Amino acid sequence: MTEPPIVEIRNLSKSYRRGSQIIPVLSGISFDIARGEFLALMGPSGSGKSTLLNLIAGIDFADTGSIQIAGVEITGLSETELAHWRAGNVGFIFQFYNLIPVLTAFENVELPLLLTHLTRKERREHVEAVLSVVGLTDRMDHYPAQLSGGQQQRVAIARAIVTDPEILVADEPTGDLDRASAEEILSLMDRLVTEFGKTVIMVTHDPRAAEKAHLVRHLEKGELQ
Amino acid sequence: MGIPISYSFRNLWTRRLTTVLTASGMGLVVFVFAATLMLAEGLQQTLVQTGSPDNVVVLRKSSNSEVQSGVERTQAALVETQPEVAIGADGQPLLAKELVVLINLQKRGTHKPANVVIRGVATPASFTLRPAVRLIEGRLPHPGLAEVIAGKSIARRFKGAGLGETLRFGMRDWRVVGVFDAGATGFSSEIWGDVEQMMQAFRRPVYSSVIFRLRDSSEFDEFKSRIEGDPRLTVEAKRETRYYLDQSEAMAKFLRILGMVLTIVFSIGAVIGATITMYAAVANRVTEIGTLRALGFRRRDILSAFVIESLLLGLCGGILGVIGASFMQLITISTMNWQSFSELAFSFTLTLGIFWKSLFFSLVMGLIGGTLPAFRASRMNIVEALRSGG
Numbered sequence: 357m358t359e360p361p362i363v364e365i366r367n368l369s370k371s372y373r374r375g376s377q378i379i380p381v382l383s384g385i386s387f388d389i390a391r392g393e394f395l396a397l398m399g400p401s402g403s404g405k406s407t408l409l410n411l412i413a414g415i416d417f418a419d420t421g422s423i424q425i426a427g428v429e430i431t432g433l434s435e436t437e438l439a440h441w442r443a444g445n446v447g448f449i450f451q452f453y454n455l456i457p458v459l460t461a462f463e464n465v466e467l468p469l470l471l472t473h474l475t476r477k478e479r480r481e482h483v484e485a486v487l488s489v490v491g492l493t494d495r496m497d498h499y500p501a502q503l504s505g506g507q508q509q510r511v512a513i514a515r516a517i518v519t520d521p522e523i524l525v526a527d528e529p530t531g532d533l534d535r536a537s538a539e540e541i542l543s544l545m546d547r548l549v550t551e552f553g554k555t556v557i558m559v560t561h562d563p564r565a566a567e568k569a570h571l572v573r574h575l576e577k578g579e580l581q
Numbered sequence: 582m583g584i585p586i587s588y589s590f591r592n593l594w595t596r597r598l599t600t601v602l603t604a605s606g607m608g609l610v611v612f613v614f615a616a617t618l619m620l621a622e623g624l625q626q627t628l629v630q631t632g633s634p635d636n637v638v639v640l641r642k643s644s645n646s647e648v649q650s651g652v653e654r655t656q657a658a659l660v661e662t663q664p665e666v667a668i669g670a671d672g673q674p675l676l677a678k679e680l681v682v683l684i685n686l687q688k689r690g691t692h693k694p695a696n697v698v699i700r701g702v703a704t705p706a707s708f709t710l711r712p713a714v715r716l717i718e719g720r721l722p723h724p725g726l727a728e729v730i731a732g733k734s735i736a737r738r739f740k741g742a743g744l745g746e747t748l749r750f751g752m753r754d755w756r757v758v759g760v761f762d763a764g765a766t767g768f769s770s771e772i773w774g775d776v777e778q779m780m781q782a783f784r785r786p787v788y789s790s791v792i793f794r795l796r797d798s799s800e801f802d803e804f805k806s807r808i809e810g811d812p813r814l815t816v817e818a819k820r821e822t823r824y825y826l827d828q829s830e831a832m833a834k835f836l837r838i839l840g841m842v843l844t845i846v847f848s849i850g851a852v853i854g855a856t857i858t859m860y861a862a863v864a865n866r867v868t869e870i871g872t873l874r875a876l877g878f879r880r881r882d883i884l885s886a887f888v889i890e891s892l893l894l895g896l897c898g899g900i901l902g903v904i905g906a907s908f909m910q911l912i913t914i915s916t917m918n919w920q921s922f923s924e925l926a927f928s929f930t931l932t933l934g935i936f937w938k939s940l941f942f943s944l945v946m947g948l949i950g951g952t953l954p955a956f957r958a959s960r961m962n963i964v965e966a967l968r969s970g971g
Binding site: 410413415416435436439440441442443444448450452454456457458459463467468470471515 | 582583584585587588591592594595868869871872873874875876877878879880963964967
């Protein structure tokens with residue numbers, strides 16, 4: 357028997373209201389993402405790929421349809437329930453890293469753990485473990501401004517995986533990086549999938565990034581191609 | 582566990598200049614707040630310490646102060662024979678019939694005139710009744726001579742009031758033969774001489790007040806009701822502490838109300854300042870807020886992080902203000918005692934109560950200033966907040 361998909365999306369629709377106008381972004385999308393997948397979502401601007409990613413990540417609300425992630429129907433959750441769900445199940449990787457500038461690399465990575473019941477010592481162990489995965493153990497007392505773009509993105513990845521979520525969502529993770537750093541980040545994400553069994557959903561414009569993914573889906577005008 | 586306090590603290594530290602400027606604004610308000618309370622406290626302490634709870638002041642009925650009072654010799658003699666009056670070691674009643682007159686003296690340096698209390702006292706009873714009064718220079722006046730002693734702050738601040746100098750009042754020249762210290766009490770702002778000499782000089786046929794020590798402190802009520810009901814007497818009796826507290830009440834109340842009004846007006850400005858600062862802080866950190874929310878922090882975590890930041894800002898202001906105000910303790914103020922229309926020297930007094938009140942006040946300002954911006958931060962839409970970073 358095959359393993360059930362980790363993400364099951366059914367008839368998902370979302371539209372935005374701009375003044376009196378209603379702009380449809382996603383119209384009745386249905387698809388599955390298998391566990392351990394490295395999926396790239398591509399498409400022109402305004403195709404709805406970021407919206408789809410936000411919906412899967414539980415930071416936006418769908419109009420209709422359902423999103424089941426690891427068996428949990430997240431469209432029915434309240435704000436607070438969603439926040440709690442995100443803390444344990446989703447890791448975020450952003451285009452501009454979104455590290456907190458006043459916190460050190462260590463503290464940035466530790467942030468999601470503050471929402472758990474781990475002790476200070478356990479948190480330290482977790483943070484050190486993931487920083488060693490991204491190869492930044494020697495930089496943990498540095499502030500984001502003291503790190504290069506590639507290093508900042510690696511800290512952000514460490515932060516995304518520190519709670520050991522099953523799904524990682526990445527919005528243009530290489531969009532702000534030079535080629536070498538982008539390569540490094542993509543390899544790291546690939547390792548997370550192959551070595552650690554994570555499911556990565558990445559939105560990108562960059563064909564080279566898409567190449568690294570195991571599966572590429574195209575979105576156009578709110579529909580999957 | 583929510584967002585750590587170090588996050589709020591370090592954000593304040595990161596924008597130090599804005600923090601210091603905003604906190605200084607709040608600090609000024611706290612300074613005014615603390616300083617007026619300290620002033621009222623200093624005034625009250627000075628006047629209250631002047632009195633002793635075992636001493637009774639007898640004045641003419643419904644006269645608020647010794648200056649307005651007059652007690653005739655026969656009435657004073659009647660009071661003297663009351664059984665509640667304590668007897669001193671020398672077998673004499675511990676009772677002083679005193680005269681209080683206001684005169685006008687010029688200050689050293691500025692030559693500005695100010696009212697000074699001249700107290701005609703009985704030696705040694707007046708001194709025994711006020712143990713705080715200590716001769717620090719010279720000697721006591723000899724009875725029958727035109728000699729006076731001056732309180733420390735009078736000797737320092739008034740022309741002719743220093744040791745060995747001569748004062749002219751009551752159509753006579755009076756030699757200052759001693760200087761006394763009465764601590765933080767109002768007596769430090771008086772000039773003392775022999776009561777009989779003074780009555781002659783000022784042509785006063787009556788005493789101003791009769792002060793005596795109670796044989797037993799608990800006998801006051803009995804004494805008061807009997808003496809005030811005696812048809813031969815038109816006097817009232819007050820415990821000395823009560824008498825001085827009543828004197829300070831009006832002025833202290835005036836200072837407190839003035840302080841409150843000033844503080845409230847100023848604090849509106851400071852709170853608006855804090856609000857603007859915190860709105861700017863929120864606006865600069867929109868993406869950060871979106872990120873924290875995406876990571877799973879709840880609205881109330883964001884709310885409390887920004888409220889804490891604003892409280893810390895207020896606390897900085899409070900500490901600055903209290904430090905500033907504590908320096909005011911070095912300053913001695915002399916002002917008109919509105920009850921006796923005489924000069925009274927006192928200091929700003931910082932008590933633990935005022936300290937806590939000031940810090941609490943600064944926290945309240947921080948809270949009010951930070952609430953709206955923090956609320957706005959917590960209500961942000963995650964997707965829009967993340968997008969705004971661009």
